[in-house]
Amino acid sequence: MREIWMLINQMSPYLLLGFGFAGLLHAFVPAVLYRRYLGGNDFRSVLWAAMIGVPLPLCSCGVIPTAMSLRKEGASKGATTSFLIATPQTGVDSILATASLLGVPFAILRPVAALVTSLVGGEMVNFANRNQPSENVSQQVEQSVEKLSFTQRLMVALRYGYVDMVQDIGRWLVMGLIIAALITVLVPDDFFLRFADTPMIGMLLMIAISIPMYVCATGSIPIAVALMLKGITPGAALVLLMAGPACNMASILVIRKVLGKKTLWFYLLSITLGAIVFGLGIDYLLPREWFTSHLTQSHACCHEAPAFFNVVCSIVLGALLVYALIKRLIPTKNNHTMEKRLFKVEGMMCNHCRANVEKALQQLEGVTSVEVDLTAGTAAIEGSVSDEEVINSITGIGYSATKLLN
Secondary structure (H helix, E strand, C coil): CHHHHHHHHHHHHHHHHHHHHHHHHHHHCCCCHHHHCCCCCCHHHHHHHHHHHCCCCCCCCCHHHHHHHHHHCCCCHHHHHHHHHHHHHCCHHHHHHHHHHHCHHHHHHHHHHHHHHHHHHHHHHHHHCCCCCCCCCCCCCCHHHHCCCHHHHHHHHHHHHHHHHHHHHHHHHHHHHHHHHHHHHHCCCCCHHHHCCCHHHHHHHHHHHHCCCCCCCCCHHHHHHHHHHCCCCHHHHHHHHHHHHHCCHHHHHHHHHHCCHHHHHHHHHHHHHHHHHHHHHHHHHCCCHHHHHHHHHHHHHHHCCCCHHHHHHHHHHHHHHHHHHHHHHCCCCCCCCCCCEEEEEECCCCHHHHHHHHHHHHCCCCEEEEEEECCCCEEEEEECCCHHHHHHHHHCCCCEEEEECC
16 A cells, blocks of 8 residues: 555556646647548548657547547548557656656657657558549538637546546546556566567566556556566566556457458558567667666655655545545436437447547437437437447447337
8 A cells, every 4th residue: 555655655646637637638729620631542631640649648448439439530541540559558647647657768658659650650550542533521620619718627627627627537546556556466577587688588478468458648657666676577567567558458349340451451450560669778778777777766766755745636636536536426416208219328438438428419400409328328309310320420439229118
């Protein structure tokens, strides 16, 4: 418990600052800018997708419907793949948290690695689809956002950053801390030392563990810290930080369904090779002290009393996590009338998922009312739209849906 408490104290100020930045990006950067430059099978679209995705604070479940929405509105397969690779690996919140626990070199390398791997993956997909015609990106502006005043947008930013986003990644952050504690207690101190002379084996082990599992960019940080304290190399830790957030079984299944098998293979290949190349670069080309000195200092701080400011930040973070848990466990009370039809939506894992389903349904002609409940996993529809159109709209952004009897 002491290790977990010290990790929280070190991370909490940066996490709170990162959540704030995330809210500002969400509220003040028009969503249309995320779509305008992503059409066409060229390097420009791939670059724009990567540059947009790197700072965007979306987890690897939230990025799936966002990317599918971009694809539906005209983004090329290459740009969509680039966005899928770059976005979940890092974000403003995880960059700040990485700097706090693993040091500035790690915090710089994470977005650089995410950018490079996304460019490579997107260009490979573009090359494979070079003979297909370019698609035009929708220029539709989200009027609901455009009409908000500065104060209203600021309130949206605060709610998104400190309520919705905490609710989305909070459980994964807590799971990361628990896993880190279990590693610290259960893994022998010399377990990973046997791979010290063969970093490649440790990296392959990290790839095998990371690709199928779900872990967010922020939640992967305490796991990497615990593994490095047990002897794993900085390069292998970077492999975990890259491959863990970038990929999971949910994203694999959705990409295969929507973008095809060929795109899926390029997606996995770019993540795997990119993580290993950057990991080997850290272990063989850069001074090890860059990546271990801060870790050693942070671990030594576990024997010192935390600063008062850090304790206050930890208490605030804890209160936000508890509120997010309560909010997630208590379903929204929807007043369903007899005219409303209820659909079960499988695959929603966060507020990004809920927002994307809600947006897709609101755009259907004939829809007069939409209520999407993340906790219950349902969507209540009112209007003249057909059941088939509703189901097709939901499945078109990567989820599955079935009609429920009222």
